[in-house]
Amino acid sequence: MGLDFNLKPSQDEETEYKTVDLDPEMTYDVLIIGGGPAGLTAAVYCMRKGVSTALITDEIGGQVTSTTEIENYMGYMYVEGEELVDKFEDQVKQFEIAYQEGKRVKSITDDQINQVTLEDGTTYQAKSIIVAAGKSSRKINCPGEERLTGKGVAYCAICDAPLYADKEVVIVGGGNSAIEAAIDLAKIAKEVTIVQLLDHLTADEILIERLEEYDNVNILYESEVAEIEGENKVENIVVQDTQQNNKQDIAADGIFIEIGWIPNTSFVEGVLQLNDYNEIMVDCKCRTNKEGIFAAGDITNVPFKQIIIASGEGAKAALSACDYVLKS
């Protein structure tokens, strides 16, 4: 039996963390919301420009934390998500930046001085804001989903798959991540049912071919999940056929939801202009429709959601924000 180790590199002994707490009394030059590639890169640029900077993030690293292998970030032929996040973290925390992790922003208001309010009620002020809150996994938004999250409703297939040996599971979605999850589960589960809205799978051909090697997989096309049932854990999935409009019950111990990502824009709704996909509209200088508020990364309408692009946009937003602060 071989073992794999996902060892995190140790914090570079040379880099001493210098971060400080946020101060509600202070007016920061730039306040960054989000600590993924976009927000962290923006932080480094702001600190190097010498403007007073604060960063608030729910979790450091964003989507990169849940990425196992990265092979297209320049300078690394191959790097694990966690490792890249650690390097980003070291690079940001070498500065005396006001840093808050583990808190979520609830709302922002735009004014001469912008206000950023957290879910716990604390409010901070800044001359300019960079919104870099990225994306989160899309939810089905059906009855039972929220109540049974962690009780059979799962969004991290690689984490939870080992718990479903010899069990019956449903996978929602037909793209690469859904089919990868289906393959992982088909290896150990008794039965795997894929529920896909379209009449075909959209995953890469090579993945679909690998899936076809398993005979415990059943695919329901043109179907969606109407309800997730179960008292204290998932027991039954109600699947609706979108053509015939009839419903069927699928007994299942778990349901893995892999239907893509949506921008975390709820806290800017009504303040910033969004497009049809709920992404923040920005121009080529990362400016939003509100003066002094900038946005960067996956949360914006900039095409192609990639680490290197989000980082680049973060740099751009920071330079634009610094320009704005110095001129005003």
Next chain:
Amino acid sequence: MPLIDDEVAEQLEEQLTVLENEVNLAFFTQEFECESCQTARQFLEEFSKLSNKINLEIYDLKEDSDKAEEYNVDKIPAAVLLDKEKKYSGLRFFGIPAGYEINSFVNALKLVSGGESELDDEIKDTAAKVEKDVHFQVFVTLQCPYCPKAVEATQQLAYENDNITADMLDSSIFNHLAVKYDVSGVPKTIVNETEELVGAQPPEEFLNAIKNL
């Protein structure tokens, strides 16, 4: 074939140079070893050679029942962390701390060897004042990047107070317990059989769960 390849061994060796004092690992197995016990033992034998500050003692669950009782070990494979004086720390690992859990294992060793935990002073104080016996059982899978956070948070609390015990449990190896506690997503933490927390919660939330006991 070694379980820890040269590259990982080298990185671990470097990380373990920060161990301040000696750490003693008490490993429990049995005469006719289960496959995971055997792997765990081999892993710990290789691991303990990576630093001269780590001493490994191997016990038999049945024959050394006095030791098992002292550390409350009721299942194997189990690794219990003891400080330089062989004082029981309340930090335990059930299963093999490989995959992402290698990180919580290294951090647990650093703590028990006399390192500083990352907890805020306020949280440390509150944890130190807990008078009830508290038992955290953190269920993980080795492929879960978020799980070490929950293991580390509970073990940091346990390090502050002898009344608190914090265990990592590999759900794949202790499948019967995962079923018993309805673990259908990881990390999931059971507190004294009555409270449960799903997800990689911050230390504050684990302290709150203690209040509810």
